[in-house]
Amino acid sequence: MAHAAEHAIEETTTGLNHRKMLMWIFLGSDCMFFAALIATYMVYRGQSLNGPYPNDIISVPITTISTFVLLCSSFAMVQALAATNRNDQKWIRIWLLATAFLGAIFIGFQIFEFNSFKNEGLTLGANLFGATFFTLTGFHGAHVTIGIIWLLGMFVVAMKGRLGPASSLDVEILGLYWHFVDIVWIIIFTLLYLIAGFDTGPAPLAGG
Amino acid sequence: MSSSPQTEQGHHPSTKQYVLVAIILFAITIVEFFIIFPNKDLIGTAKIPVLVFLSAIKFAIVIMFYMHLKFDHRMFTMFFLAGLSLAFAAGIAVLAMFAALGGEPRAYASANAIPYVEGEHGAETTKPTAVPLPTLPPADSTAPESKAPDAAPTTAPTSEEKPSGGAGAAVSLEIGTNGDALEFSQSALSADSGSQITLTFTNNSSVNQHNWVLVKTGSKDEVATAGTAAGPGAGWIPPGDDRVLAATGLLDAGASEEVSFTAPAPGTYQFVCTFPGHNFSMFGDFTVK
Numbered sequence: 466m467a468h469a470a471e472h473a474i475e476e477t478t479t480g481l482n483h484r485k486m487l488m489w490i491f492l493g494s495d496c497m498f499f500a501a502l503i504a505t506y507m508v509y510r511g512q513s514l515n516g517p518y519p520n521d522i523i524s525v526p527i528t529t530i531s532t533f534v535l536l537c538s539s540f541a542m543v544q545a546l547a548a549t550n551r552n553d554q555k556w557i558r559i560w561l562l563a564t565a566f567l568g569a570i571f572i573g574f575q576i577f578e579f580n581s582f583k584n585e586g587l588t589l590g591a592n593l594f595g596a597t598f599f600t601l602t603g604f605h606g607a608h609v610t611i612g613i614i615w616l617l618g619m620f621v622v623a624m625k626g627r628l629g630p631a632s633s634l635d636v637e638i639l640g641l642y643w644h645f646v647d648i649v650w651i652i653i654f655t656l657l658y659l660i661a662g663f664d665t666g667p668a669p670l671a672g673g
Numbered sequence: 674m675s676s677s678p679q680t681e682q683g684h685h686p687s688t689k690q691y692v693l694v695a696i697i698l699f700a701i702t703i704v705e706f707f708i709i710f711p712n713k714d715l716i717g718t719a720k721i722p723v724l725v726f727l728s729a730i731k732f733a734i735v736i737m738f739y740m741h742l743k744f745d746h747r748m749f750t751m752f753f754l755a756g757l758s759l760a761f762a763a764g765i766a767v768l769a770m771f772a773a774l775g776g777e778p779r780a781y782a783s784a785n786a787i788p789y790v791e792g793e794h795g796a797e798t799t800k801p802t803a804v805p806l807p808t809l810p811p812a813d814s815t816a817p818e819s820k821a822p823d824a825a826p827t828t829a830p831t832s833e834e835k836p837s838g839g840a841g842a843a844v845s846l847e848i849g850t851n852g853d854a855l856e857f858s859q860s861a862l863s864a865d866s867g868s869q870i871t872l873t874f875t876n877n878s879s880v881n882q883h884n885w886v887l888v889k890t891g892s893k894d895e896v897a898t899a900g901t902a903a904g905p906g907a908g909w910i911p912p913g914d915d916r917v918l919a920a921t922g923l924l925d926a927g928a929s930e931e932v933s934f935t936a937p938a939p940g941t942y943q944f945v946c947t948f949p950g951h952n953f954s955m956f957g958d959f960t961v962k
Contacts, residue, residue, distance in 0.1 A: 481746055489749045493756020500760030504767040514782055515950020516855065529706045536702065540695040543739050547688060586953060637741075644739045648732050655728035659705055660721055663713050 488638045492645045495608075499649050502604060503656065506597040511664050513592035522585045523662035524578075531574035532654050535609075538567030539647045542640045549636045552629045557636075561623055564643065565616035568609055575606045594664075598657065605653060608646045615639055686738055694738045701727050786905060786949070841869040841935065848944075849875040850883055855946075855954045857885075862944065863960040864936045871933045876924040883946045885932070886910060886920040887959055893945035897952035909947045918942065936961050 477483055545560035579599070582588075587595045619639055622628055628636065686694070705727050708720055716723060737743040742750045842865065849858040858877075864870050874885040888896045899911035908923040919934040939961050946955035 479748060481748060485749070486752070489752045490756070493753045493759075496753075496756045496760035497763060500764040501767075504764035507764075508767060508771045512782065514786060516953065525706070525710050529702065529710075532702060533699065536695070536698050539698075539735065539739055540691065543686075543691050544688070547685065547691070550685065592950070641740055644735055647739075648735050651728050651731045651735070655705070655724050659709050659724050663709075 482634060485634060485638055485641075488641050492641065495645065495649075499601075499604070499652075502597075502601040503652065506601050506657065506661075509593040509597050510661055513594045515592055517582075517585050517587045517591070517594075519594060519598075519657075519662050519664040521665075522582055522587055523658060525658055525662055527574065527578070528654065528658050531571050532650065534567050534574070535571045535647055535650050538564050538571070539644050541567060542643045546633070546636050546640050549628055549633050550630055554623070554626060554628075557628050558620065558623045561616055561620045561636075565613050565620060568613045568616065568643075572606060572609055572613070575602065575609075579603075601657070602653065605646070605649055608649070612639075612643050612646055615642065685741060685744065690738065694734055697734060698731055701731050784905075841867055844868045844870050844936075846870060846872040847875070848872065848885065850877045850881075850955075853878045853880060855881070855951050857944070857946070857955055857957050860957040861960065862957065863962060866936050866939045866961050868936045869933065870936055871931055872919075872921075873929060873931050874921045874924065875929040876926060878926050880926055881951075882923050882925055882948055883951065883955070884908060884910065884921050884923045884948065885944055886947050887918045887934070887942055887944050889916045889918070890941045890943050890958075892916040893943045893952055893956050897945060897947040897949070900947035901949045909949065923948070 479486065541560050541564040545557060545564060548556035548560055582595075587598075589595055589599045616639065619628070619636065622632075622635075705724055708715055708724060713720075736753070742753070844864050846862055846864065848862065850856065851858055862872075872885070874883075876883045886896065886900075896911060896914060896916050897909075899914060900907070900909040903909065903911045905923070908920075910917060910920050918937055919932055921930045921932045924930055942959040942961065944957050944959050945952050948955075
């Protein structure tokens with residue numbers, strides 16, 4: 466209903482907005498980036514020669530909570546876009562800030578987790594588990610952090626009252642990025658925590 | 674679809690639909706959680722396909738509704754799916770490539786580990802055997818610079834430690850491992866100073882190699898680090914280290930060995946397994962009265 470059509474119409478060869486197209490192509494390539502890291506984790510799964518092993522330190526309940534937080538932030542993000550399309554200035558700001566805040570809580574959980582792992586002896590160089598785990602989840606955390614910075618930038622624009630149906634696409638593209646970070650976490654949570662989180666030392670399942 | 678260049682904006686789901694999607698996502702996550710918690714084997718081996726399926730549903734719901742692919746121009750879907758398929762294919766290829774090598778990489782690595790020494794190239798100091806056997810005998814006679822005495826029980830400096838003339842009563846001690854856990858069966862041992870100890874160490878693990886090393890108190894981690902540097906040819910024990918008071922050889926899973934030594938001067942000592950990484954959980958106090 467609330468189209469951005471009143472905004473200046475761009476002529477493109479595909480009839481599709483270039484920036485949005487760019488974001489989708491980027492997300493497609495980012496899939497490959499994460500697939501490489503996930504495949505590396507799975508290849509080295511259960512191959513660590515010494516501990517700590519996942520079963521010693523992974524806390525599924527705590528990570529389930531942080532997963533909920535990230536899901537909530539995705540919901541807040543779609544509400545921010547809906548508010549932008551309604552030109553509801555107050556709720557644009559509230560939902561954008563809520564999204565950034567929930568993302569920050571997720572990062573807080575991750576910092577807490579990394580720190581407690583470090584105290585238990587798991588570092589990037591401790592074993593194959595540490596190397597592959599921190600590389601994968603660390604890059605995901607970096608994506609979330611970039612998203613938070615982007616959200617806060619958008620919040621500043623919103624505070625100046627410059628967001629509305631005309632800039633719907635700006636918020637939508639930010640939303641695409643944010644939801645992508647969420648779906649990557651859906652995969653990581655399932656593979657690294659729910660499935661591989663109980664791996665003990667010697668690997669009975671070779672080859673994952 | 675062709676009337677306006679902006680039709681790709683499509684229509685977005687209503688708030689009601691967004692809430693419904695959020696509830697479905699939450700519900701699936703809760704189901705996933707209870708599949709593996711508190712009982713991780715609630716549905717046995719079915720859990721992997723079930724969890725992968727559930728997360729695939731969540732993935733699809735988010736991209737269809739939150740990212741509007743269901744309502745958007747198909748070209749966006751195609752670009753994203755192209756990347757996703759390539760990603761999937763690359764992931765499968767990597768897994769297949771490593772699976773094709775066969776065998777047990779971990780066992781091979783365990784038997785052929787070359788210690789990494791900061792600032793040095795670790796290669797060439799230990800010749801890996803060609804056969805990927807998980808249970809390499811500790812003293813590989815082909816290892817060129819194995820400076821360790823040999824694989825036999827190392828009865829390290831004990832004679833000069835004798836405090837009193839010859840009050841050497843014979844004492845037998847026994848210790849094992851708690852199955853496959855990286856733990857000794859006892860966290861403390863004790864003996865009288867000067868007694869002639871015969872300690873029997875049994876490796877009850879079905880997979881891991883272990884040893885039993887008596888060291889000066891507080892030095893277990895340092896000795897283990899030095900042992901890692903000494904390498905598997907030395908049985909993971911630093912040769913000629915004066916912190917090591919007695920030690921068994923490196924025992925394969927299920928093996929047992931006796932080591933005899935004279936109890937040192939009264940005080941507290943530590944025993945530890947120096948196989949790399951085991952020292953964090955495999956250790957205990959040895960009290961000499």
